Amino acid sequence: MGLPTTGLDIATFLGASIHDMKNSINVMQALLEDALSGLHTHCQCPATKKLDQVQYETRRVSDNLVQLLALYKIEREMYPFDLQEQDVGDFVHEAIARVSALAQFRGVTLSYDYPQDLYWYFEYELVLGSVVQAMHNALRYTRDQVRLVATVTDGRLEFRVEDNGSGYPESMLCDLPAPQRIRFATGSTGLGLYFSSVVAQLHKNRDRQGETRLENGSSLGGGTFILALP
Amino acid sequence: MTVPQPDRPDFVDKRVLIVDDFDGMRNILRDLLRKVGARQIDVAANGNEALTALTRNKYDVVLCDYYLGAGKSGQQVLEEARAKSLIGASTVFCIISAEKTSDMVMGAVEHQPDDYLIKPLTEAMLQTRLAKLVKRKTIMATIQAALRAKEYLKAIALCEKQLAEDRGGSGDLVRLRCELLILTGNYEAARTAYEKQLAVRDTAWAKAGLAKLHFQEGEYHHARSLLQQLVEDNRAYLEGYDWLAKTLIQLGEWQEAETVLIRATTLSPLSAPRQQSLGEAAWQCNDLEVAEQAFRKSISLSAHSALKTPQPYLGLANVCSRKGNSKEALEILGRLTKEVEGEMVKIQAKAAEVRVHRAADDNTQAQRCAEELSVQVQKGTHDMPPAATLDLAEALMQLDNKEVASKLIQFVARNHHEDEALLKRARDIFERAEMGEAGNQALESSRRLAIDYMDKGVRLARQGKLGDGIEVMREACGQMPNNARVLLNHAYLLISHMEKQGWHHAMFNEARRCIETARKHTLDDKRCGLLLAKLETIK
Numbered sequence: 001m002g003l004p005t006t007g008l009d010i011a012t013f014l015g016a017s018i019h020d021m022k023n024s025i026n027v028m029q030a031l032l033e034d035a036l037s038g039l040h041t042h043c044q045c046p047a048t049k050k051l052d053q054v055q056y057e058t059r060r061v062s063d064n065l066v067q068l069l070a071l072y073k074i075e076r077e078m079y080p081f082d083l084q085e086q087d088v089g090d091f092v093h094e095a096i097a098r099v100s101a102l103a104q105f106r107g108v109t110l111s112y113d114y115p116q117d118l119y120w121y122f123e124y125e126l127v128l129g130s131v132v133q134a135m136h137n138a139l140r141y142t143r144d145q146v147r148l149v150a151t152v153t154d155g156r157l158e159f160r161v162e163d164n165g166s167g168y169p170e171s172m173l174c175d176l177p178a179p180q181r182i183r184f185a186t187g188s189t190g191l192g193l194y195f196s197s198v199v200a201q202l203h204k205n206r207d208r209q210g211e212t213r214l215e216n217g218s219s220l221g222g223g224t225f226i227l228a229l230p
Numbered sequence: 231m232t233v234p235q236p237d238r239p240d241f242v243d244k245r246v247l248i249v250d251d252f253d254g255m256r257n258i259l260r261d262l263l264r265k266v267g268a269r270q271i272d273v274a275a276n277g278n279e280a281l282t283a284l285t286r287n288k289y290d291v292v293l294c295d296y297y298l299g300a301g302k303s304g305q306q307v308l309e310e311a312r313a314k315s316l317i318g319a320s321t322v323f324c325i326i327s328a329e330k331t332s333d334m335v336m337g338a339v340e341h342q343p344d345d346y347l348i349k350p351l352t353e354a355m356l357q358t359r360l361a362k363l364v365k366r367k368t369i370m371a372t373i374q375a376a377l378r379a380k381e382y383l384k385a386i387a388l389c390e391k392q393l394a395e396d397r398g399g400s401g402d403l404v405r406l407r408c409e410l411l412i413l414t415g416n417y418e419a420a421r422t423a424y425e426k427q428l429a430v431r432d433t434a435w436a437k438a439g440l441a442k443l444h445f446q447e448g449e450y451h452h453a454r455s456l457l458q459q460l461v462e463d464n465r466a467y468l469e470g471y472d473w474l475a476k477t478l479i480q481l482g483e484w485q486e487a488e489t490v491l492i493r494a495t496t497l498s499p500l501s502a503p504r505q506q507s508l509g510e511a512a513w514q515c516n517d518l519e520v521a522e523q524a525f526r527k528s529i530s531l532s533a534h535s536a537l538k539t540p541q542p543y544l545g546l547a548n549v550c551s552r553k554g555n556s557k558e559a560l561e562i563l564g565r566l567t568k569e570v571e572g573e574m575v576k577i578q579a580k581a582a583e584v585r586v587h588r589a590a591d592d593n594t595q596a597q598r599c600a601e602e603l604s605v606q607v608q609k610g611t612h613d614m615p616p617a618a619t620l621d622l623a624e625a626l627m628q629l630d631n632k633e634v635a636s637k638l639i640q641f642v643a644r645n646h647h648e649d650e651a652l653l654k655r656a657r658d659i660f661e662r663a664e665m666g667e668a669g670n671q672a673l674e675s676s677r678r679l680a681i682d683y684m685d686k687g688v689r690l691a692r693q694g695k696l697g698d699g700i701e702v703m704r705e706a707c708g709q710m711p712n713n714a715r716v717l718l719n720h721a722y723l724l725i726s727h728m729e730k731q732g733w734h735h736a737m738f739n740e741a742r743r744c745i746e747t748a749r750k751h752t753l754d755d756k757r758c759g760l761l762l763a764k765l766e767t768i769k
Contacts, residue, residue, distance in 0.1 A: 023328050026350045030258045062350075069329060077465035078497055080330055083433065085399045090358040097354025119398030121431050125330050125348055206432065 018069045025062045032058060033101050052105050056140070059102060063133040067195040070126060074198060081123055081202060088118040088150050088157065095128060095148060099135045103146065108139055114150035120157040122203060122229050130196040130212075131159050134225040137192060138163040145220050153228070156208070161225040162218035173214055196227060205230040241268040241356075244364065245287065248273045249280040249294040249307065250326070259293060259351065266356045277302025277310075277534065284316040291364065292317070293347070296327040302534040303500075308343055310536035319374040322363045326351065331498065373406070380742070383766045386410045401433075408439055414766075415759025417443055434464045438473060445477055446755050453477045461490075468498055475507060484514040495524070502531040502542070509545045522549045533569075540566055540575045544618075547582050556590035574613040577606050581614060581622045588625040596629055604634045616642045616652055616712075620659065627663040635663070636672060643676035645712040645751070653677075680710055684719055696727045707744065714752035717744040721761050728768045741765050 032055055036048075073079035092114045103110045131148070138146045142163035149160040193212065200210035208230035218224040246268050250256045256273050263271055272287065274280040276298050284292070296304040304325045311317045325343045344363050347355060369392055376385040389407040393400055404427060411420035421443055427436040437460050444453035457474040461467060471494035478487035491508040498504065509524035528542035543566035550559035563579045563586070580603050587596035607614075607622070614622070619642050626635035639656045646652045653673060660669025683706035690699035703720035710716045724741040728734055742765060749758040 019329060023349070026328065027252075027254050027258070029350060031254075034258075034261065080466040081464065082330070083431070085401050087362075087399050090362070093358050094352070094354045097352050117397050204432075 015069065015072055018065055018072065022062065022065045022069065025058060025065060029055075029058055029062060036105060037101065055102060055105065056136075059136050063129070063136060064191060066129050067133065067191055070129065071195060071198060074202070081126075083121050083123055083203075085119045085121050086124055088114050088120055089116070091124070091128065092148055092150055095131050095135065098128075098132045099139060099146075102136070103139055106139060107144060108142060109145050110147070111145070112148045115152065118150070118152070118157075120229065121205070122157070123199070126199045126202070127159070127227065127229070130199045130227055131161065133192045134161040134196065134227070137161075138165070138223070138225070141165040142222060147218075147220055156210075156228045156230050158229075159227045160218070162220045163222040163224075164218075164220040165222040167216035167223040168214050173216065196225075200227060200229070203229045241266050241291075241361075244268060244290040245270040246272070246291045246293065247280065247283055247287075247289045249275075249277075249292065249298065249304065251275055251295065251297070251299040255295070262351060262353055262356060265353050266360075277304075277307045280307050281310060281314075281316065284311050288318070289321055291360065292321060292323045294323065294325055294343075296325050305341070306535050309341055312341075313536045319371040319378065320367055322360070322367050324360070324363070377410075381766060382410050382414050383763055386414070401435075405435055405439075412439075412442065412446065412755075413759055414763035415756045415761075416763070417446065417756060434460060434467045434470065438467070438469050441470075441473055441477075445473065445480070448753065450477050450480045454481065466497055468494055468504075471497075472504065472507070475511065479511070484511055487511045488515050488517065488520070492520070499527070500531060502528045502535065505531060506539070506542045506545070509542060513545060513548065518549050518553060522546065522553075525549065538570050540570050540578055543570070544578060544582050547586060551586045551589045554590075556586050556592075559586045577603065578614055578618070581607065581618065584629075585621060585625045588628060593629060596625065597631070600626055600629060600631055600634065604631075607634070607638060616646055616649075617655075620652070620655055624659050624662075627659060632663065632665065635659075636665075636669075639669075640672050640676045643673050644679055644710045647677045647680040647713065648715065680706070680713055680716055683709075684716060687719060687723060691723055691726065696723060696730070699723050700727060704740075712747070712751050714748040714754070717748040718752075718757060718761060721745050721748070721765070725761065725764055725768065733768050738765065738768070 032051075036051055036055060070079060074081075092112050096110055096112050100110060135146060135148065138161050142165040145164045147160075147162040149158075149162065151158050151160070193214075196212045200212045203210035210227070210229045213226040213228070215224045215226065216222070241263065246263055248256055248259045248263070248271065250259065250273075253275070256275070260271050260273065272283055272289075274283050278301065280292075280294065283289075294304040294307055298304060298307070302310070304327075308323055308325065311323070317323060322345075323343045324345050324347050326347045326349060328349045330346070330348055344367065345359065347359065373385050373388045373392075376382075376388060386407055389403050389410070393403055393407070396403070404423065408420045408423050411417075411423065421440065424436045424439040424443075427433055428440075437456065441453045441456040441460065444450070444456065454474065454477045457470055457477060461470040461474060464470060471490050475487045475490045475494070478484075478490065488508065488511040491504065491511055495501075495504055495508050505524045505528035509521045509528060512518075512521035512524060525542045525546035529546065532538045532542075543562055547559040547562045547566075550556070550562065560583065563583055566579045567576050580599055584596050584599045584603065587593070587599060603622075607619075619638055623635040623638040623642075626632075626638070639659060642652060643656055656673055657666075657669060660666055660673075663669075683702060687699045687703040687706065690696075690702060700720070700723050703716070703723055706713075706716050707720050721741040721744040724737045724744070728737055728741075742762070745758050745761050745765070749755065752758065
């Protein structure tokens with residue numbers, strides 16, 4: 001009888017490599033953010049526009065890696081799902097801070113709202129991953145505003161990411177299983193939405209389960225991403 | 231509605247230590263800390279540099295990466311710093327990691343950092359989470375000071391006071407309070423608190439808590455079914471696996487315990503104590519390959535740790551010996567005496583050496599080691615587990631050193647006079663040595679010794695001669711230093727004495743020592759806890 005821990009396979013290397021890539025991207029991101037903060041905001045020269053694009057793409061790679069790593073671990077039943085009572089206000093501030101450099105650079109105004117003194121049980125890292133990637137997505141498609149709202153609706157905590165872009169295409173609003181949305185031409189793999197729906201489903205409280213929804217017609221007039229947690 | 235920004239934390243007067251092996255990351259962290267106002271920032275590139283810095287300066291905040299390359303890990307830096315009291319109750323120690331792992335969520339509470347921060351670290355994270363931890367630490371400092379002074383009831387009261395003020399997010403305090411209630415034998419209150427938590431939310435730690443209570447009360451079947459359900463629902467909850475394995479071992483189901491521990495070490499291969507448990511379970515199942523690998527891993531994982539134990543070395547030596555490789559077994563025992571400090575370790579290594587020589591039929595060498603040992607082991611100060619002492623006795627019997635062997639067996643019988651399984655093994659050893667009759671007499675007189683002492687002590691106490699009773703029990707503790715019942719009865723008399731005559735420094739310490747020693751040797755944890763609580767109320 002051998003120890004499974006020594007059985008190296010492609011999946012193990014996959015996990016380890018994702019981890020390693022994530023570390024490298026983290027350093028690149030921090031350096032890039034630092035370098036960009038020295039540049040004048042709204043500077044219209046072509047170099048800064050390109051850097052903006054680099055920053056956005058780095059974020060996307062980073063988001064994807066975080067999600068792939070988490071999904072890989074969830075699938076192997078190795079993810080340390082850690083449900084704890086969290087301060088919703090702190091969470092919102094952290095999510096906003098994660099995207100503020102990019103928003104500022106793109107000239108998008110960020111706003112947020114949450115009820116004071118609200119605590120809720122959720123897995124901090126997974127939910128942060130889901131909300132931050134929804135905000136990155138919103139930053140890409142919005143005109144000039146993105147808003148993060150936390151509310152308690154029908155006994156569930158809802159995180160809503162709203163924008164004032166042109167909204168989600170009709171095809172995304174219906175209930176398609178994630179893989180069918182993969183469109184390589186536009187770079188939309190559906191990974192983000194799939195990740196969010198897995199995160200939502202992991203959140204259970206007795207007979208209730210979390211869910212994700214996309215809607216059009218937010219308070220800002222564009223699309224809304226909703227993550228509801230029981 | 232507009233929401234105010236959280237209070238800007240004041241890091242200006244805080245001294246911070248950054249530990250990271252990657253120089254790029256150290257600079258990024260330093261810049262972040264400067265942005266939130268920190269002025270006194272030191273850096274260390276590895277575990278040893280960190281410990282040196284912690285020895286020289288007092289830090290308010292330590293940010294330490296989990297992976298520090300070769301050498302100590304962040305976790306080991308924390309453990310060593312705590313073991314050597316380099317960090318006080320008011321130091322916030324955070325471990326930084328690129329991802330969340332099972333070890334982080336599980337880890338024994340006493341070895342956990344104040345928080346795990348997952349990369350990328352941001353200014354906002356430092357402003358909200360770290361600032362909150364610093365603030366929380368001032369509250370926790372009083373509780374931890376009480377814990378360090380072993381004033382558990384006081385710590386419980388402090389937890390309750392804080393819980394009454396908190397508006398939420400105090401799961402850690404609820405949990406700590408429950409653990410302290412168990413430590414002081416107040417199982418009813420702990421159960422109520424766990425159930426209250428479960429009524430609010432289906433929480434893994436509260437379920438594990440209920441299972442632990444079943445375990446402590448000896449209700450192993452209840453504990454098992456609860457824990458099986460727990461790990462089924464929470465596949466990565468390591469504490470659940472650890473307790474399930476402990477429970478299965480109590481039920482004698484070693485094979486299942488091994489399976490559970492294999493699953494747990496697959497999830498979290500980097501815990502030395504868990505690898506040691508797996509080695510032990512596999513050894514019991516005669517699964518030598520698994521045992522060998524697990525013991526080897528346990529040894530290498532604790533190579534840089536301040537919390538090294540001799541067990542994996544002894545286990546590995548046993549495995550090598552049984553596989554017929556006595557040369558390697560002896561090498562490992564040699565390493566043990568070099569790599570783990572302490573007189574007791576040398577004695578245990580020597581005792582194992584006797585068994586290795588015996589197994590290799592090298593009786594001359596075995597005799598030589600046995601003679602070196604005999605003085606120390608007869609004194610009973612060797613600190614060996616009773617089963618290992620009996621192993622040694624059996625080897626000595628085979629070497630025809632019956633005198634020392636008998637003394638060892640009697641020592642075990644005196645100290646575990648109620649443990650039927652051990653006594654049966656002792657009888658078997660005597661019988662195999664063709665000493666059945668004499669052996670039975672020796673065992674009976676050892677057993678009687680404990681009972682007679684206790685009868686005498688209790689009788690004197692009842693007659694109001696508490697002082698004389700204490701004298702008798704003190705003598706009994708000298709002869710039976712590991713006998714939990716004797717120790718607890720002695721503690722009880724000491725406490726009764728102080729209740730009548732007032733607090734007495736030496737008696738207080740003696741009673742606490744008795745309870746703490748007994749706790750290591752008995753499954754009746756509740757009585758130990760209750761006595762500890764009673765002791766604390768004497769002032």
